[in-house]
Amino acid sequence: MELQVPEADVANRTAAIADGHLNVEGPLLPILHDVQKEFGCVPEAALRVIADKLNLSRAEVHGVMSFYHDFRQEPAGRHVLKICRAEACQSVGGEVLAEGVRKALGIGWHETTPDGRITLEPVYCLGLCSCAPAAMFDGELHGRLDDAALSGIVMEAGR
Structure with a gap:
């Protein structure tokens, strides 16, 4: 954008x-x-x-x-999805989860979908280590994520 x-x-x-x-x-x-x-x-x-x-x-x-990772040089999409990339999340499948959402959205880190709907950002610890893997969607924390839960969050953005 x-x-x-x-x-x-x-x-x-x-x-x-x-x-x-x-x-x-x-x-x-x-x-x-x-x-x-x-x-x-x-x-x-x-x-x-x-x-x-x-x-x-x-x-x-x-x-x-x-x-500081929260500052950006271009406007974000209507929704911002931040996926934790820290060790606790990586140790319980965060890398596979992140790769799946990147492929599903067709974008890489720090990119926005062509329709301007979602910006995907990596973060290095959301403080939900005991609930890993974790993400933040529009400022709301989500823990114990799997493919279905993360897909549901992304689908919600389309509405």
Whole structure:
């Protein structure tokens, strides 16, 4: 999916967001969160504005943004499916489960289905180790997943 907001609007709205955080200590993460909330992602044009407002290099801002897996450079689909890739989930079939959903959706990690319905993201621990394998769908945790349960979650997104 592609952001449908003119670059000048991204710059102006990002500047307003950044200005609202300049008086707090450690404003970068709150700014990134608010920009993503505003646009559904953190566009390249926003990185330039944030860097200028905080007197940082674009590389520093990009480095922080890319370190945290929840920030994205392009808007997500209408639904986001995050599948745990940590050891506990892998030890009880998470890899097979993940491969099955990737094939069923026809996309890879960090991709969105062509219809814009689902974005698939890997995560490294959802804190449900005792209920592995686990996933998060639109912010809701699901544990003890198998093919049928995960297929049901994905099918629900189509409605």
